[in-house]
Amino acid sequence: MLRSAVLTCAVLASAGIVFLQVPAFAQQPAVSQCQAIAQALPDAGFVQLASADPFASSLQQAAARDQTVAITFLGHSTFLLETPGGVTIATDYSGFHRPPRPPMVATMNKAHSTHYTLTPGPEIAHVLHGWSDDGNAADHDLVFGDAYIRNVPTDIRAGYGGAMEPDGNSIFIFEVAGLCIGHLGHLHHELDETDYAEIGRLDVVMVPVDGGLTMGAESMVRVVTRLRSALILPMHRRGPPVESFLGLFGPGFDRTVADSATVTVSLRTLPKKPLIMVLQGL
Template sequence: MVLVRWFGHACFEIVTSDGLSLVIDPHDGRSIGIKPPQTHADIVLITHDHFDHNAYSVVAKPEAEVIHMFVGEREVRGVRIRGVEAYHDTVKGKRRGRVVLYRIEVEGLSFVHLGDLGHVPEEEQASKLKPIDVLFIPVGGTFTIDASDAWKTIDVLTPRVVIPMHYWIPGLNLPLRPVDDFISKAPSTWRVERIDRNYIELKREALPD
């Protein structure tokens, strides 16, 4: 069983059954008006070098492996990681630069984190990310894809489970749209489940088809 914990914005922690902690896109909390992540990571992934995604020192253990905008494939402590280059905007990065989309394989589950993706992925990018069990996708717009493009992205990537991120929550001082904009556009083929806590436990065999 794998534990997934959300620390607000785009920061997620994946914890394996033996306690290995992998954190993606940590923020420092204070800079964006919310609580900082409270954990100690063995592996930290950074999708791009913006202040609300690259505060690795907040979560990294002294001996942690910090992987910064890595494109390619590698294995770290039994976790398979693939980084795929993409863009923070719709003009090939000319406005906001590039981002790295990460595919993470651990304990038979595949996770994909889209960072601050600013466009619907091209087929070549999508093919490097599939198949996807769990997709972390930005939905709040302004700096990333918005709710409509998020659903277009989901159609391209065909994940089994979608976890939205990078949307407005109370206290956040960034001009993002709330998650309800995204949920309201959900196709009838998707079942929406709201969870009143910041974590979920996952087993591959228990995921929807």
């Protein structure tokens, strides 16, 4: 499926190179800034860009302007993301935990009714299901305002028998203001190297900490550790206290309880050491 076409640059920080997607009129896919291995993007061309080049990457521009994204925990697995350009995105949107105004974009997963709704309302411009009903994996690549939204499908347990349904869940990734923000959804299994390559870099990750409804706490800790995100936001807490989850992390992680349900983050304010932040309302 052809992806939304835009002129997008991605920075390979380690090499000091930028790879440039061809202009929108060529109908080429949008390029993810968050995928760490540029060679995995076969439609990308490599160019060297001077600092004064008018097509300097959006990542560099966002860093220069220190643009911020507001992330508010609304409840369960629903967060509200507000971009510098005014785009609002609700994750795992079911209608139970509503923002003050309807979001412009809603992402959903189908593990339980608390993660989706089939009647989201016509005022939501884009409703992105993390599953597909046609036997194929969901495939979203949406450029909307200043946000680029894509998904990485994962498998999900079908009912209580333990059988797995391929591609029944999606990890949604929001690329905005130079940041890579990921929502793990109702993740039921540890990720493999193919998954991690598809995800790429995640500066911020929203992680279920239920300890078993998604998958065991030890497995989830391994996923979080492997992602190496700067900011970890727990969600989907049922049963064990969040302290049980926090206690499984070693000295390589800092921990804090926020005094608000909202955190604002930018490239410049990302913590230097991985930080697990418990937002109010969890």
